[in-house]
Amino acid sequence: MDKKLVYSLNEGSSEMTEILGEKGANLAEMTKIGIPVPFGFTISTEACSRFYENGGKMDPAVRAEICAKVSELEDVTGKNLGDPENPLLLAVRGSAPVPMNGALKTILNLGLNRDTVNALEKMTGDKRFALNNMLDFLASYSSLVMGVDEDKFIDLYTQKSGQFCTDKDDLLSIGELEDLEEEYRNLIHEETGADVPEDPIEQLENGILALLRQWMSPDVVSYRKIRQIPDEPGEAITVQAMVYGNAGSSSGTGVVLSRDPTSGEKRLYGEFMINAKGSDMQRGIRTPMELSIMGAAFPDVYDRLKHICEILETQYRDLQYAEFTVQKGKLYILQTRRGRRTAQAAVRTAVDMVSENLIDRKTAVLRIDPVSIENLLAPRFDPEQEKDAKVIAEGIEASPGCACGRLVFSAEQALQLHQIGEPVILVQKDTDAEDLAGIYASAGIVTQRGATTSHASGAARAMGKACVTSVGDDLEIADDLNSMQAGDKTYYRGEYISINGFRGRVYEGQIHMIPPDLSGDFGKIMGWADEFRTMKVRTNANTPEEAKQGMDFGAEGIGLCRSEHMFYQGNRLQLFQRMILTEDPEKRREVMEEIKQIQRADYYEIFTVMEGFPVSIRLLDLPLQDFLPDSRRELAAFAEEADLSVGSVQRVADSLRENNPMLGRRGCRLCIMHPEIAEMQTEAIISAAIEAEEKMKRQVDLEIVVPLVISVHELNTVKEVISRTAQKVMKESGHKIEYRIGSMLEVPRACMRADALAESVDTFSFGTNDLTQMMYGLSRSDTAGLISEYIDQGIFPNDPFKTIDREGVGKMMQRAITLGRRVKPNLRLGVCGAQTGDQDSVQFFQEIGINYVSCSPFRVPVARLAAAQAAIRLGSGKDE
Structure with missing residues (x-):
């Protein structure tokens, strides 16, 4: 039996989105359950595939099935296509397998011509109605099929009416509408050298072909790339009988x-x-x-x-x-x-639907986009500051959230500032599909026109951006897109403004943010997530405050405490600089003792905050030159303040500088070349753990991790320093503690030698940021533009620094795990990198047997939810 290519709306179901597109499948489902839907049919995605396989030509089998379905539609409606007495008029729309709101065009009133428009007038008794619908048809048909810029039709209407408006009191006269129809037709002929065909069958075939071609048009391809929508299976097309909301006061x-x-x-x-x-x-x-x-x-x-x-x-x-x-x-x-x-609505809806017995708790957990809940965790405006802030515009609260950023007026301007790390607020008259990249790059969006269901508000809600629409005349954007007028004041591009998407307000300047209050439905969802997930979630924390924040968000330990970050506070940087720039051994020991006491106090607080949860402390892992003063003048000023010789300080500084410091003396190499640093850190860690155990009357769960290892000899050299120093501290205190030694796997060679490394350690922690950089030969900090271009060209499916590269980095991780657990079956495995908050990456980590992921405090709930969803999808989650 030949494959079916065109389906009546009473022949499909919602399960057929890959065949009928989302729109067509849902129309079929509604028809099946008795919802009043204008009857019609859907041309399948298979027909789209055949169209491109045939070099952009209609498959004869598709044409034959369309003709049969048109006849069926005529029978159902009692109208005939092209009938000058009782014409069938059609709405023809693209239908993708996933939502592509606003990207796929529509032809309305297909079947209108000079004869059928008269019939429409006779049937309704309203010539104005018939003429308005003819204008819609001419504009929608010629813009899609013939390539006429739709804005030119809007300009013609505006010139005729004085304002683009269809309010009843401002309708054009019949004579003006007739003149406008001729102007539309003249425009089409001037732009294309052709006229809109009178034959409805020709209109329908041309419309279907144009809709098929739009799937690979530059705008639609760009839309799909931004939203990561695949090319296959293609586009379906729905054809339905027209119904009219502009048929009078009862419509x-x-x-x-x-x-x-x-x-x-x-x-x-x-x-x-x-x-x-x-x-x-x-x-x-x-x-x-x-x-x-x-x-x-x-x-x-x-x-x-x-x-x-x-x-x-x-x-x-x-x-x-x-x-x-x-x-x-x-x-x-x-x-x-x-x-x-919004994230707030998603959480409440999921919880409510569980109580209404519409869904179960697993489904509720799967319903929440992990990334979207970051909106619930993001800071809001300090109400005291917001109260005193100057409101420069008010509109509709289209998408919740608060944002501050530099003022821009186009998607291009937004992208330029975003690429250099600046937050931006995009202000436009309105937005469409072409602005998606700019919306994505913005912290918030403001539009003059639109409402809660406009393109801007829908896109902003989907991306988790704050949005205020319909500010109207409160803001007037200059034609050169370099400034805007608000009241009697001009605001220029690059100035800061703030927006509150919860209240629909735009403010002058920056407003301080405060953390949100999380409870209620959010707590229920996260509780259910924790019931189902099997992978642990830890936090990255370098200070006691960060550790507490991570615990407040549900972390089950610290997966990465970065020692180097502890030296960036207060006078610590200068102390560390004195340590590395001082040639006198006695003075260096004095400084190191001071640093050790500071670190010991920090570690003690972290251990007490964590209350027995695991704490993984990574030894120093930054090039020493990163701690040096930036210029010779600053170096001289430092030497004077530290009472050191400028010459000696300059000599030591010159010896530390490297052309490629991220591949130089960093990580465990520092511990080997400067064992006194590793000794100092180990003393601080162990003595703090001893003090914390004595204070808490419970055991500290401690891991000391050696960074950037490439060989087992290297690892054992540092391990010997740690073990010897730890034994010395415990002997002096008379208090013995248990601790584990781990290794960071951040270099491909370490992954290839994981079996040898596993002999010497208890834990592996994959640093996926460095591992991805070294596997790709790409700097994470310098290649954002290149990666974006690669994604646009289809070379990369996504950003490998955001979503784990399963085929490269992932396979390297799998090899390391196989080798390591062959030696130690109970080897503890963790991941700390930017991908730990990404849903697809967390599912991969679940698949390969990772024990825990570690991320920044605010991303802990994201990772908890993603881990639960991974466990549920893989069937490894706990039962309800």
């Missing part, structure tokens, strides 16, 4: 979410416009009304919509977004999909 269009996507409250949330088209709402041309107002104006329709949302939630067991049209009092659902939501 309208709107969008609805089954729950509030900002808070998660169980109430209908959305907007509605009377006597309007969906494009009116999407462009933010008119200000829509809230659904609650629609309930007063159309109570029966509102009740029906509410009932349908309940059905959709029961069917899909998730918060649903739907677009709908009311045509002369009759409700139609045009599409549905999983509703976007």
Whole structure:
């Protein structure tokens, strides 16, 4: 039997997104469960594949099935395509397997021509209605099929009406609409040398071909790359009978979410416009009304919509977004999909749906995007500072969160500053799919137009960005995109502003941030996550304050305490500089003793904060030159303040400088070349552990980790210093403690010699940042632009410093684990690197048997949730 290529809406289901696209599959599902959907059919993704296999030509089998489905649609509707008395008019839309909101275009009113527009007028008795829909058809058809810039149609309408508006009191006269139709047609001919075809069959075939071609158009390809959407299986196309929200005062269009996507409250949330088209709402041309107002104006329709949302939630067991049209009092659902939501709403919705018996706890945990919950952990504005801050604009609170950044007015400006590490706030009239890269690079977004369902707000919510829309005339952006006017003051590009997406406000300058208060539903989700996960989550902490913060966020120990970071506080840097720049051995010993006491106090506090949880302390791992004064003048000033000879200080400093310090005297090499540093650190660590055990009356769980190891001889040299010094301290104190020695695996050679290293240590900790740098030969700090270009060209599937490279770095890790556990089956394995907060990376770590991951304190909940999801997906999680 030949493979089916085109499906009627009553032939599919929501399980067929790979075949029908998300839109087509959900239309089929709604048709199956009795939701009122305009009838039609879906051309499958297989037809898209055949189109490209055939060199951009329609497969005859696809054409034959489309013809059959058009006939079926004519029978169902009682209308005929091209009939001058009772014409069938069509909406033709792209349907990707995953949401691509705004990226795939639509043709409306396909089938209109000079004859059928007259029939539409006779059927409705409204010539203005018929002409307005003809204008929509000419614009949507010619922009997609013939390549005419859609903005030029908007400009023509604006010139004719004085303002781009379709409010009832400002409608163009019939004569003006007729003139505008001719202007549209003239524009099309001038731009293309051709006219829109009169034959509806030709219109349909051209429209389908154009929609298929758009899948590989530059804008759509760029959209997919940004969102990491694969090329395969391609695009499906839905064809449906038209329904009209602009058919008079008993008609309208709107969008609805089954729950509030900002808070998660169980109430209908959305907007509605009377006597309007969906494009009116999407462009933010008119200000829509809230659904609650629609309930007063159309109570029966509102009740029906509410009932349908309940059905959709029961069917899909998730918060649903739907677009709908009311045509002369009759409700139609045009599409549905999983509703976007903020992190706060995602958590509340998941918890509530468990209590409503719609989903179980595992499903609730899987529903939360781990990265998105960083929004819950991000600082908010200090209310005292915000209270006194100058408000320069107010709009709609489109996406929650607070952000401060430098003012920019285009995606290009945002990307430029983002690449040099500057936070930015993107301010534009509105946004579309072409601005996604700029939105991604921004800390927050402000738009003059739009509403809670506009492109800017939807994209911002999806990316976890603060967003304020519809600030209107409060802000006026200059034509040169270098400044904006707010009231009587001009704000220039690069100045700081702050935005509060919770309140819809834009402020002058910077406002101080404060940590959030986490409890309630968030605590429940994290508790469920901890029940299911098997991998431990530790925190990176270099100070007692960071250790406490990590514990507050649910860390189960410290996976990385970086000794070098302890020297960047207060007068410690100068002390360390004195230690490494002093030639006199006696003076150096005095300074080292002072440093040891400082570190001992820090380690003691860390041990007491951790209350017996594991603490992994990495010995010094930075080139000594990183601690040197930056210039000769600063070096001389240091020498004078430290009462040292400028000449001797300069001599020592020159001996420490290296052309490539990250591949020079760092890590364990420092311990070998300067064993006194390793001795000092070990004394501080062991004596602090002894004091903490005596204070807490419980055992300290201590790991001392040797960094940047490349050979077992190197490791054993440092291990001997640690062991000898530890024994000396314990003997002097009369208190024996247990501790483990571990090795960082950050160099490919260490992974290849993991069996030999495992003979000498109890733990391996993979430093995936360095390991990725050395495997790729790429500097993590200097190659952001190159990596971005490689991703754009398809050379890299993603940034290897954010998502673990399974095929290269991952295989090296697997080899090291196999070799190490062959020698020591119970070898403890950890990972500390930027990838520990990435969902895909954490799942890989779960697969290869990692015992724990370690990340910054604020990412601990992210890693906990990602670890739980990995365990659930791999079937290794604990049962409910």
